[in-house]
Amino acid sequence: MQHDAPAACPVCQTPVLKGDVYCEACGHALGSAVCAFCDAAAVDAEGYCERCGLRQPTDRDHAEIVLVGGAAGVTDRGLRRSRNEDAMALLTAGGTTVTVVCDGVGSSPRADEASAVAVETASAALCRGLSPEEAFDLAGRAVSKLATSVHDAPACTYVSAVVGAGRVTLGWAGDSRAYWLPEGTLLTTDDAVPTGEITAWLGADAVGVTLNVRTLTPRGPGHLLVCSDGLWRYLDGYAFPRAGTPLELARELLRHALDSGGQDNVTIVVIPLGEAHE
Known part of the structure; x- marks a missing residue:
């Protein structure tokens, strides 16, 4: 399933096209959740932001x-x-x-x-x-x-x-x-x-x-x-x-x-x- 993507990859800033699922430059999954700290759509499956490196808040905080x-x-x-x-x-x-x-x-x-x-x-x-x-x-x-x-x-x-x-x-x-x-x-x-x-x-x-x-x-x-x-x-x-x-x-x-x-x-x-x- 494809997702709308931003004009640039939120991690490496490489231009991406609408409908792309992954950034061809760095492999980041486009359409990821938005980081609570730096606002980048760059949160990976383990809950870490690929841009700022911080783990996202959870109910254990x-x-x-x-x-x-x-x-x-x-x-x-x-x-x-x-x-x-x-x-x-x-x-x-x-x-x-x-x-x-x-x-x-x-x-x-x-x-x-x-x-x-x-x-x-x-x-x-x-x-x-x-x-x-x-x-x-x-x-x-x-x-x-x-x-x-x-x-x-x-x-x-x-x-x-x-x-x-x-x-x-x-x-x-x-x-x-x-x-x-x-x-x-x-x-x-x-x-x-x-x-x-x-x-x-x-x-x-x-x-x-x-x-x-x-x-x-x-x-x-x-x-x-x-x-x-x-x-x-x-x-x-x-x-x-x-x-x-x-x-x-x-x-x-x-x-x-x-x-x-x-x-x-x-x-x-x-x-x-x-x-x-x-």
Whole structure:
């Protein structure tokens, strides 16, 4: 099927004729979607503009989830990244709240795909009642299937929480974290060397990675915070807000990350427990 074409190719500016489907000079598909940043009709099938090189906005750039009962999650592209490579799930099943947050490893290819498939796979498994280890293993297999080789292996970090009956079970690999609010108590330990490089992740090139698991019973009301490093890198010395709904708290934490520089994607899930649930 032919499409009307502009007088010149939007990528290389070579003259083209009406009815041409491709630019004979550079091969660009004429009639492509228009770039949201430079207005060129030059967006390729993977969502990148062939003129300015930027990835087009998607529904992952900013998303919010609010559950009946109050738990809420927010994910945002941040101010410096061209796309959001974080992913989150927030679900309820049989009186239990399940969340999974994954942060795509920026040095790996298609990191956004890795985080998305890991979140979808693990959250579904946890809602079915599988153990944190089983859910993590299934997510790892799903991410590994995205690779064409160990040299082309999408990867992501991982943190999950299963909350029910006053008990929290956490599972993590990498440097995505969980905190207890309002005190800001860190509940996880990073899989990373002192320079910050992570030592555990999901992906075909991950070797010998096992899930860290911790179960705890909070002694009082509060909120569980699960987040990516796009937030926690800005938490040193930060006074967590003590009032507000989970969505209000998540939005306030996002504003803090963006006001502090927003150098990375930001994902925040807040789950109330005890009297905070009321």
